[in-house]
Ligand SMILES: Nc1ncnc2c1ncn2[C@@H]1O[C@H](COP(=O)(O)OP(=O)(O)OP(=O)(O)O)[C@@H](O)[C@H]1O
């Protein structure tokens with residue numbers, strides 16, 4: 001699989017089909033009245049194949065959320081376009097779902113009503129959506145809690161519910177912004193395996209944001225390494241670890257080598273002048 005970053009090489013278009021993503025010269029400059037603009041992201045070119053699992057890793061402020069928001073049209077790019085299945089992405093596209101770091105469940109609705117909400121909003125609350133909700137609640141061990149309210153659930157269970165909610169409209173593309181960051185390591189490992197099981201069964205295209213290199217390697221086909229000030233893609237690497245992934249693979253030499261490679265790349269880019277030497281003319285973030 002080929003990839004290009006902002007250095008200029010352009011990929012051939014992603015093989016089109018259910019859930020292909022083509023990111024073409026997508027950049028973001030935030031303008032704020034009374035302050036200098038912030039170059040949150042330099043142009044990114046990246047093609048993601050249908051059913052591929054891609055993670056974005058990088059330190060705070062490197063533009064991961066900004067990029068994810070542009071992939072579902074919650075934010076307009078300053079330059080470039082995002083194509084999903086060959087067409088410009090539009091907000092509220094039922095084929096694209098997003099799960100955030102916080103589960104954002106409605107506290108006055110039951111788990112079942114929460115997970116059915118996107119289907120209701122999109123006027124697609126049909127038998128298919130109800131069946132999918134049932135299956136997904138079953139798979140994620142939430143079936144016995146479907147009539148409970150969010151405050152009666154643990155953090156991990158709430159996060160599971162938010163993932164079920166993101167999948168209930170049967171999207172082709174699932175975007176996830178640090179969905180497990182607030183959880184303890186044990187719960188996160190469990191949810192990593194659950195997510196992989198769901199992905200293997202349903203083959204969504206997943207773009208997954210994390211600060212956790214090991215998590216990115218464990219889950220992904222490819223990892224996009226990003227750096228801040230200005231936000232940019234440094235490299236995109238293929239993960240050579242075979243599937244199906246199992247927890248004990250985290251101790252394999254191959255796994256550890258790829259984790260080390262990503263960490264080194266991130267460390268090399270995080271020196272005090274790393275961003276400036278690559279892009280001296282750009283505005284620094286005002287903190
Ligand atoms: N609405 C906004 N207005 C101005 N600047 C913004 C806005 N949103 C984000 N930024 C800036 O854009 C840059 C990228 O932010 P973004 O939230 O995409 O980073 P991130 O990689 O998701 O960080 P984190 O890991 O902390 O979530 C940062 O410098 C941030 O301060």
Ligand SMILES: [Mg+2]
Pocket residue numbers: 064065066177
């Ligand atoms: Mg973020």
